[in-house]
Amino acid sequence: MRRRLPAVVSVPGVAGVLVVLPFILSSYHTFLAAEVGVFFVAVLGLNILTGYTGQISIGHGAFMAIGGYTTAVMSRDHHTNLILTILVAFAICFVVGLLFGLPALRLSGAYLALATFALAISVPQLPLQWSRYLGGSGGVQSPETKGNVWIYGAAWSVSAVLFLLAWLILRGRVGRAFRAVRDSEIAAVASGVEIGVYKTLAFGISAAYCGAAGALFVIASNGFAQPDQFNVALSLQLLIGAAVAGLGSLWGILAGAAFVGLLPNISPSVPIIGSEQGRDVVYGLLVVLVMLVLPGGLAGLPARLRSLRRGLNRKSKPVKLRGSSSQ
Amino acid sequence: MERLKTADVGQVAIAVVLLAGAIALLVCSLGSTKFATSTVAGVALGLVYGSLALALVLIYQATHVINFAQGELAMFTTYIAYQLIQWGLSYWEAFFATLAIAFLLGTVLQVAVIRPVQHRSVIATVIVTVGLFILIDGVVNWIWGGSFRSLPSPFGIASYDVGGVPIEHLWVWQAGVVLAGLAGVWALFRFTKLGLAMRAAALRPASAALAGVRVEVMLAIGWGLAALLGAVAGLMTEPSQYFLDQAFMQPILVYAFAAAALGGLESPAGAVVGGIAIGVLQTLMVGYVPQITSELQLPLAFALILAVLLVKPNGLFGRRQVQRV
Numbered sequence: 001m002r003r004r005l006p007a008v009v010s011v012p013g014v015a016g017v018l019v020v021l022p023f024i025l026s027s028y029h030t031f032l033a034a035e036v037g038v039f040f041v042a043v044l045g046l047n048i049l050t051g052y053t054g055q056i057s058i059g060h061g062a063f064m065a066i067g068g069y070t071t072a073v074m075s076r077d078h079h080t081n082l083i084l085t086i087l088v089a090f091a092i093c094f095v096v097g098l099l100f101g102l103p104a105l106r107l108s109g110a111y112l113a114l115a116t117f118a119l120a121i122s123v124p125q126l127p128l129q130w131s132r133y134l135g136g137s138g139g140v141q142s143p144e145t146k147g148n149v150w151i152y153g154a155a156w157s158v159s160a161v162l163f164l165l166a167w168l169i170l171r172g173r174v175g176r177a178f179r180a181v182r183d184s185e186i187a188a189v190a191s192g193v194e195i196g197v198y199k200t201l202a203f204g205i206s207a208a209y210c211g212a213a214g215a216l217f218v219i220a221s222n223g224f225a226q227p228d229q230f231n232v233a234l235s236l237q238l239l240i241g242a243a244v245a246g247l248g249s250l251w252g253i254l255a256g257a258a259f260v261g262l263l264p265n266i267s268p269s270v271p272i273i274g275s276e277q278g279r280d281v282v283y284g285l286l287v288v289l290v291m292l293v294l295p296g297g298l299a300g301l302p303a304r305l306r307s308l309r310r311g312l313n314r315k316s317k318p319v320k321l322r323g324s325s326s327q
Numbered sequence: 328m329e330r331l332k333t334a335d336v337g338q339v340a341i342a343v344v345l346l347a348g349a350i351a352l353l354v355c356s357l358g359s360t361k362f363a364t365s366t367v368a369g370v371a372l373g374l375v376y377g378s379l380a381l382a383l384v385l386i387y388q389a390t391h392v393i394n395f396a397q398g399e400l401a402m403f404t405t406y407i408a409y410q411l412i413q414w415g416l417s418y419w420e421a422f423f424a425t426l427a428i429a430f431l432l433g434t435v436l437q438v439a440v441i442r443p444v445q446h447r448s449v450i451a452t453v454i455v456t457v458g459l460f461i462l463i464d465g466v467v468n469w470i471w472g473g474s475f476r477s478l479p480s481p482f483g484i485a486s487y488d489v490g491g492v493p494i495e496h497l498w499v500w501q502a503g504v505v506l507a508g509l510a511g512v513w514a515l516f517r518f519t520k521l522g523l524a525m526r527a528a529a530l531r532p533a534s535a536a537l538a539g540v541r542v543e544v545m546l547a548i549g550w551g552l553a554a555l556l557g558a559v560a561g562l563m564t565e566p567s568q569y570f571l572d573q574a575f576m577q578p579i580l581v582y583a584f585a586a587a588a589l590g591g592l593e594s595p596a597g598a599v600v601g602g603i604a605i606g607v608l609q610t611l612m613v614g615y616v617p618q619i620t621s622e623l624q625l626p627l628a629f630a631l632i633l634a635v636l637l638v639k640p641n642g643l644f645g646r647r648q649v650q651r652v
Contacts, residue, residue: 056450103637110393111636114588118629121581125626236457243454277468284462291455292443
């Protein structure tokens with residue numbers, strides 16, 4: 001078994017650091033940390049789907065788009081409280097996720113990947129089509145903008161609440177069912193787990209998380225929602241974040257969120273990774289390397305190091321997708 | 328037995344529908360010049376989609392992985408062709424040199440980054456291809472980014488006149504080259520021992536290995552072939568672009584996804600037919616339904632695919648997968 005910091009120490013520890021951070025960081029760095037918080041929520045949600053339930057999605061940027069536009073439009077038309085819009089985005093995306101998951105999860109493996117990819121492609125086109133309500137390519141501007149510290153607080157408060165919620169969901173019966181679906185659909189069915197119900201539920205939950213992340217994302221970009229922000233690249237980044245995060249560890253998800261949230265914000269003055277193309281090269285290389293070297297994502301890093309140190313070439317536990325993927 | 332029969336009936340029904348569609352296209356083409364032009368353009372475009380879709384199917388058949396980097400790989404090889412022409416090769420010398428390079432590139436990539444993860448999980452492999460997608464984009468941007476470049480078009484912009492219907496040279500060449508590529512791959516699989524071994528390795532890896540097939544080598548060659556088909560698609564897409572651009576294969580890849588899903592990811596013939604269907608549908612929609620704006624083209628194509636997948640979860644030509652639960 002893996003030895004690690006007990007949750008009683010690590011979770012309050014991380015929370016403590018997060019509470020102190022805005023007081024010591026500059027305004028810009030606080031904003032970056034807030035950005036990481038936004039992606040923390042999204043990666044956490046996607047991790048429930050890919051990591052725990054073993055279903056792939058290349059389209060969760062679409063749910064971020066839906067959540068983001070919910071916030072922007074509600075704020076523009078009704079001056080709704082921004083916090084309330086996050087809740088609404090969460091709820092709407094949960095329902096949309098369930099509705100999409102219902103048919104899509106009849107598809108398995110590669111077909112599901114393609115269907116979610118279709119979602120990632122299609123949803124950002126909708127504002128262009130219904131430009132009267134959704135602002136077209138010009139986007140939607142919410143009248144309310146917030147300071148960096150407010151955004152930071154909102155992002156990490158939502159993160160904390162949703163992290164707790166995820167823990168509550170995953171520790172019990174539902175979480176067990178999710179893992180059963182991932183490890184072997186056949187065994188899950190044989191044990192009385194309704195595969196369809198749990199797959200759809202996982203899809204809905206992860207969609208809801210990404211919806212909340214999308215709402216925060218729009219708030220963090222000065223209340224501005226635009227189709228280009230939610231392109232396919234965003235969906236790919238989320239998937240990469242979830243993969244880098246590995247499975248079910250706070251540290252992994254933090255690392256995955258930092259990876260996705262910080263890399264695009266590195267200043268242009270840094271050599272190589274400062275430029276866009278250099279960043280792409282490093283980004284791509286890192287993703288490939290992490291997958292090659294760390295089967296369990298960054299969450300598996302300590303275990304991997306230990307096993308290397310012991311000279312054992314035993315692999316740490318990989319993120320498996322058996323049963324659902326191959327035939 | 329009953330079940331087998333209903334499956335057969337389904338296949339026959341699909342064949343009949345496709346045939347009826349083809350006949351309808353032909354009849355309408357005879358009646359209207361505009362329609363005929365659109366249809367021919369659609370078929371040429373569709374064959375390009377089909378070529379890339381076939382590349383996806385080749386890899387999917389063998390490893391159940393969708394290669395998200397396929398389009399970027401094609402884009403990369405098109406840039407290589409550009410570079411070779413810059414260095415003084417003629418178009419067709421560069422064309423064939425590029426195919427060889429693409430084959431090598433595909434093989435090397437499979438050995439270097441795909442092989443180590445492919446036994447782990449499908450998700451891991453898909454993520455590696457997503458990583459390659461970003462990596463190739465960055466590399467191309469690094470080497471060739473910054474200025475507008477374009478390949479000299481060897482086909483010109485003239486049109487043939489077939490009974491009053493203008494048919495651009497480009498379409499004829501697109502269709503011809505892609506068909507030649509497809510025929511080559513088909514012949515390889517159908518008539519050579521290597522092709523047989525590759526089919527065996529894809530279908531029943533364990534049994535193939537027992538029969539002495541070097542499965543890993545076959546998988547690497549499969550990636551090489553896929554990259555080669557992608558290069559054909561890239562080189563045949565390029566002349567219809569105004570200039571080379573890192574993103575030029577991305578929409579093509581999306582339509583190739585759609586084509587492959589429509590045909591059933593397991594079916595090479597389905598990929599090509601699916602590609603043609605989507606190409607024709609696209610050009611006809613652009614020509615005749617002005618309400619379909621360029622924004623709606625992609626979502627509509629995908630809505631269609633989703634609808635098909637919901638009725639036939641394994642695509643039009645996919646085999647019904649038997650799952651023991």
